[in-house]
């Protein structure tokens with residue numbers, strides 16, 4: 001196991017594309033996921049850590065050792081790339097044994113390790129098949145076994161499951177968590193899927209435009225997004241903007257398009273603020289009260305065990321989640337579609353931007 005520190009790491013490509021400065025700590029033995037949209041710098045960050053490319057600025061530390069100039073093969077890393085690159089003409093066994101054999105492990109030790117990993121990943125029956133004769137999901141598992149073969153201190157996984165169907169992906173997610181905890185390898189996992197990140201991670205780092213914008217447990221990120229990008233990217237927030245009209249103790253009264261909404265927070269009268277409020281924290285009522293925020297229902301989508309309701313609030317879509325079937329049937333009968341909505345002031349989150 002190893003603790004990784006990226007300190008102000010910057011990589012500039014010849015055409016001027018700049019990734020960083022990136023500051024990130026991956027704790028000893030944790031599974032940290034780098035989550036961000038396409039082109040945000042996830043693979044580049046992995047390549048910097050692996051040593052395939054060097055940073056122009058900043059420091060990369062493995063425990064307390066500076067990695068500048070240390071070649072990739074000496075970094076003790078196991079890797080699975082975005083598309084699994086196995087050797088197609090070799091058997092599954094030969095693929096997994098490749099690293100140990102290159103490192104001149106004894107034959108007995110190599111066999112023992114390959115069999116141990118094959119059991120862990122449920123691919124023992126495939127060991128003597130050629131890679132060209134196994135399925136995509138099986139290949140992903142072989143790729144993982146190969147990455148783990150030399151007992152790396154650090155595992156880098158770049159969208160290892162993106163090519164799989166949802167059911168297989170879920171199964172392999174569970175397996176990755178189990179294996180990662182069992183072999184206790186520090187792991188950096190890359191995905192652009194929020195569901196996947198939240199399902200498998202100890203902590204998640206959100207990356208956008210080459211910068212880490214927030215790091216936390218899935219719960220922390222979902223409950224307390226730091227800014228509008230995180231709130232929107234995680235789908236955890238209806239983001240509203242307004243002006244602080246009054247401050248009463250710890251509660252702000254924010255004017256949003258002529259409607260006064262109470263939000264707990266620390267700002268001054270006259271400040272422009274953005275805040276987010278989660279769909280499940282929005283309470284809808286078919287009864288329109290004086291001064292309340294109102295809108296018209298534009299869609300009601302049934303989901304597993306709940307309903308997703310979209311309200312048009314003066315041109316801004318507000319998403320609400322409800323489990324209340326009686327309410328939904330009332331809304332469906334409500335011809336003019338007008339509803340009011342409220343939320344508890346302490347459940348709104350003031351955003352930094």
Ligand SMILES: Nc1ncnc2c1ncn2[C@@H]1O[C@H](COP(=O)(O)OP(=O)(O)OP(=O)(O)O)[C@@H](O)[C@H]1O
Nearest residue numbers: 013014015017037038039040041042043044045192
């Ligand atoms: N060798 C390179 N030369 C120039 N630009 C590059 C190079 N490699 C990556 N980039 C650019 O750097 C940015 C980040 O790329 P990167 O591959 O790290 O994104 P990513 O987050 O992994 O995206 P995806 O989810 O699509 O895999 C992109 O704008 C990309 O075009």
Ligand SMILES: [Mg+2]
Nearest residue numbers: 042043044082
């Ligand atoms: Mg990538």
